[in-house]
Amino acid sequence: MANKLTIKDIAKLAGVSKASVSRVLNGYQHVRPELRARVQKVIDETGYERNTVARLLATDRSNVIGLLIPSGATAIFSDPYFARLIEGISRAANQYHLTLALFIFYSQEEGIESLQNIISDGFLDGLILSSDYKDDALFNRLADSQMRFVMIGRPPNNEHISFSDVDNFNGGKIAAEHLIQQGYQRIGIITANHNLAAEDRYWGYRRALDSHSIPFDENLCAAGDFSQQSGAIAMAQLLPYRPDAVFVTSDMMASGALQTLKQHDVRVPDDVALMGFDDLPPALQTDPLLTTIHQPIDESGSRAVKALKQLIDNPQQEPIQTILPTRLIVRESA
Amino acid sequence: MANKLTIKDIAKLAGVSKASVSRVLNGYQHVRPELRARVQKVIDETGYERNTVARLLATDRSNVIGLLIPSGATAIFSDPYFARLIEGISRAANQYHLTLALFIFYSQEEGIESLQNIISDGFLDGLILSSDYKDDALFNRLADSQMRFVMIGRPPNNEHISFSDVDNFNGGKIAAEHLIQQGYQRIGIITANHNLAAEDRYWGYRRALDSHSIPFDENLCAAGDFSQQSGAIAMAQLLPYRPDAVFVTSDMMASGALQTLKQHDVRVPDDVALMGFDDLPPALQTDPLLTTIHQPIDESGSRAVKALKQLIDNPQQEPIQTILPTRLIVRESA
DNA sequence: GACAGTATAGAAACCGGTTTCAAAAAATCA
């Protein structure tokens, strides 16, 4: 097995200089077609492949971007949200000829340490950070660094940070308004702690109540952690206060809530109406099917890649902030 | 913000040559303690960090390993198996000071193309391939390349390939024997198509039947794809043939099978006994709790990393093949 | 036909490390 060919070998074989080979490789102008063809022929015949590391050292570009998910494996792998997100990001990365590397952390400390390595290694052209948390040390670390990055979800303070988010506030508002229009009055909510998206949805819900002069009842408000089980528990907390409808801030939790309602022989939507958020598989496996708010997760992911690509290509690029619309999907539960 | 420090800057600041700084950095012997201390002091004070790319170009070591999962996002994110596997690998990588990059593919073609890039990029010191499939183009591509790699699961032909697997054959045998010992006679099986692990479990089951002279009935054999739903469907296929026990080759499918049994008002284990495989969360959320076969997934992952580390450190290293034992966990369903 | 302007291509410098080589310094030995 022959050793790896270098640009020098190609140059020698084609009877030109390294510089000319490089120019052909990078498609520069001012190369005589005859020479270009000759070099290209050698490249094709030998199957020469550029050494990316050497190229990176010279150009500072790797065409590799990273995706950071700090939520811990359990959360990631039990939540179809991430599957969809990663799929969207992965597809877009492919489209832009970027290689995607995923980094998953299991603890805050581990994450910070690894992030430090990732940043100083210099392999990555940029990062996408999927951070749900309101207060994220990773985010701060990243913001302080030189690394280009785009957030999935709104950053805690959004000045001068690129991000791609969906309109959670409006989604929450639409959800609550739908319930109000159906005539429900005691509308509860199951939200999630420490999560900015869930919080935005919550305030949308509050706004809707307000603008229809429906008083907010704290007893009709519970919080989970986006897991199915936490949805079931939260619903059990709400039940004694007799809501006639509940807006659950994720489909996953909504399917848990539904289980609780079934156990208590509460009919949905006749006794209690239920709304989810996400429009992901769990919503389609329940009985009755969940009425929910659709959020374009995959597009949010691909927009993030697009933004990152722009940041990489143009150092002067101002922060790019995207907020995608959410919309009502009426099925059976409300 | 000052520009990044290079080894040259450090050399100048410490009044020594680049070579000496490099020697200190790499902990070589033959460096006078006085000089070592002086250089170290400058490094500490300035917070100098080596440029990994330059180092990689010179040494051909990145300390980054990749994990390839070709199964497609949906499968990955709905199966707790992968969560556990990735966790094990991630922990071990950390332990060996390796950075882990995850690569997930959505189609065979995409995977092959990306793999080609990954291999020729030269960023990675090695790869871990989690391939369930019996016939995997990715595997062949990888085997043909120069890239060091370790498989999770037994490769199609295991000569001269490093892998880390669990003893699926024996696990299947133990499962069937447990059922036989409980006095069951019409023992069905739900296996999975195109999957080597499931196949090994199947042959273990066959062996157990054979050695107890229980005839194998093809009608009591169905196949799924490891998803919960496929387990439910497979069980529905089996039911008309009246098995008195069923060995399901994954907990996920077993929980689906359980749903079907419940729908048909079949009592478990009184009417039909049920066994799973994996000993993962699904087994603990069912009613009745699943009797199952435990496989040490996380350890299998960490062993793979350990093996890869050895392959990286020692070019002469012979293939390392690990097979970890599986064991019976008796709960309620059988 | 002289002159300016533009295309083309090679030589050499550079990216930031590691490693080889050779010289200088220190230690060991007779």
Next chain:
DNA sequence: TGATTTTTTGAAACCGGTTTCTATACTGTC
């Protein structure tokens, strides 16, 4: 004490590309 070996160190080469600089060849213009 002088010869010999071993440590210690810096200079220079190298990893495999890209890019700047410069020289030459080719255009077109008057």
